[in-house]
Amino acid sequence: MTISAHIVGWGKYLPKEVLTNEYFERLVDTSDDWIRSRTGILERRRAHPKEHTSSLAVKAAWSALEVAGLSPRQVDLILLSTITPDYIFPGTAYVVQDALGAFHAAAFDLNAGCTGFVYALAVAADMIKSGSYRNVLVIGAETMSRILDYSDRNTCVLFGDGAGAVVLQASEQPGGILASVLGADGSGGGLLQQPAGGTRHPATPETIEHRLHFVKMNGNEVYKFAINAMTKASKEAIQKAGLAIDDIDLVIPHQANVRIIHSAGKNLGLPPERLYVNVERYGNISTGSIPVALCEALEEGRIQANDHVLLVAFGAGLSWAAVALQWGDKTTVAERPWWKTAVRTLRNRQAAAMQSVAKRAGRKIDAWWPHRNGNGVEKNGE
Numbered sequence: 001m002t003i004s005a006h007i008v009g010w011g012k013y014l015p016k017e018v019l020t021n022e023y024f025e026r027l028v029d030t031s032d033d034w035i036r037s038r039t040g041i042l043e044r045r046r047a048h049p050k051e052h053t054s055s056l057a058v059k060a061a062w063s064a065l066e067v068a069g070l071s072p073r074q075v076d077l078i079l080l081s082t083i084t085p086d087y088i089f090p091g092t093a094y095v096v097q098d099a100l101g102a103f104h105a106a107a108f109d110l111n112a113g114c115t116g117f118v119y120a121l122a123v124a125a126d127m128i129k130s131g132s133y134r135n136v137l138v139i140g141a142e143t144m145s146r147i148l149d150y151s152d153r154n155t156c157v158l159f160g161d162g163a164g165a166v167v168l169q170a171s172e173q174p175g176g177i178l179a180s181v182l183g184a185d186g187s188g189g190g191l192l193q194q195p196a197g198g199t200r201h202p203a204t205p206e207t208i209e210h211r212l213h214f215v216k217m218n219g220n221e222v223y224k225f226a227i228n229a230m231t232k233a234s235k236e237a238i239q240k241a242g243l244a245i246d247d248i249d250l251v252i253p254h255q256a257n258v259r260i261i262h263s264a265g266k267n268l269g270l271p272p273e274r275l276y277v278n279v280e281r282y283g284n285i286s287t288g289s290i291p292v293a294l295c296e297a298l299e300e301g302r303i304q305a306n307d308h309v310l311l312v313a314f315g316a317g318l319s320w321a322a323v324a325l326q327w328g329d330k331t332t333v334a335e336r337p338w339w340k341t342a343v344r345t346l347r348n349r350q351a352a353a354m355q356s357v358a359k360r361a362g363r364k365i366d367a368w369w370p371h372r373n374g375n376g377v378e379k380n381g382e
């Protein structure tokens with residue numbers, strides 16, 4: 001039997017605060033006109049000081065689990081992509097695992113810059129297809145505002161905060177993730193990086209004084225690399241999936257710059273209507289950009305059952321990746337009375353909180369978990 005890997009749940013979370021281009025006109029020597037014409041960005045989101053990458057990730061993950069109809073304890077693996085982790089260690093995936101109460105899940109972080117979500121999806125698909133895992137939560141979450149230098153006009157106007165998540169599930173149905181292409185060129189690492197804070201340049205008064213804990217980027221070089229990498233990775237993934245460009249119904253590219261997206265689209269011979277773009281609303285959410293865009297494409301009815309979709313990204317590393325997939329049957333969130341959703345969410349969160357308390361008190365954790373079919377609190381083994 002061939003196992004395929006289908007996306008059966010999706011969710012996003014965008015912080016509430018909106019930063020317009022006018023906001024940056026007051027901070028640095030820039031203009032709304034420059035930002036719009038060079039990037040296509042009109043606004044982006046910024047996390048509340050009490051929010052952080054794991055809290056954005058958890059909110060997106062709850063929504064994805066809700067759509068998939070799964071409880072956290074049915075998740076086998078959490079793969080979280082980020083370059084803005086809560087801590088250097090432990091990984092943010094572990095913080096998320098605990099917050100969700102996904103206590104059967106293995107978890108790890110993946111750092112591949114803005115390419116991370118597509119890398120993570122490809123890895124998750126292969127782990128499912130090998131038979132090792134059944135339900136994998138793949139998350140892309142970023143709090144870029146914490147590593148942006150708000151005095152550097154080259155970078156601060158470009159990025160935003162947010163998170164997206166999908167549930168990838170083993171299935172006997174054909175389709176799902178068809179092919180993936182992952183690539184890297186570490187020689188270009190210096191073009192886009194956060195120089196200090198790791199073991200090479202641990203935090204010192206000097207690293208702080210030279211603002212080395214913030215994003216540094218050579219925009220022009222990254223721009224050229226991005227168009228070539230997206231074009232090449234897209235072609236390879238489409239070919240590997242046994243498809244032609246004309247078979248692709250929608251491309252969801254990394255949302256960094258509308259000019260990069262349209263140039264890559266032109267190279268591929270794709271008309272603009274088959275390219276999904278939402279960079280104007282969120283800026284570059286790094287690894288969060290593709291899962292957020294995927295959610296919005298679904299919400300807007302841009303993906304139908306059996307459509308061929310291409311996800312393609314580039315980013316720090318340098319890295320690039322593309323995934324060609326055939327969407328399954330589920331394209332909308334099932335209509336459910338609001339109160340049923342509220343009850344389920346409340347129950348899941350309550351269960352996660354109780355599990356956490358029980359665990360800390362050394363109790364047998366399964367005993368606290370309400371059965372997902374609504375049978376109340378099960379006392380496993382008692």
Ligand code: COA
Pocket residue numbers: 029030031034035038039113114153154155157192217219220221222223226256257284286314315316
């Ligand atoms: N406002 C006004 N001027 C700005 C500016 C801003 N926010 N940011 C940079 N500039 C200036 C630069 O200082 C430079 O000035 P100079 O020529 O006097 O030195 C000039 O604009 C650069 O102009 P240009 O080379 O024409 O810009 P561009 O068309 O290449 O656009 C980027 C610049 C950064 C938008 C573009 O290169 C880009 O998007 N690169 C890729 C970035 C990216 O995707 N990063 C994330 C990877 S995941």
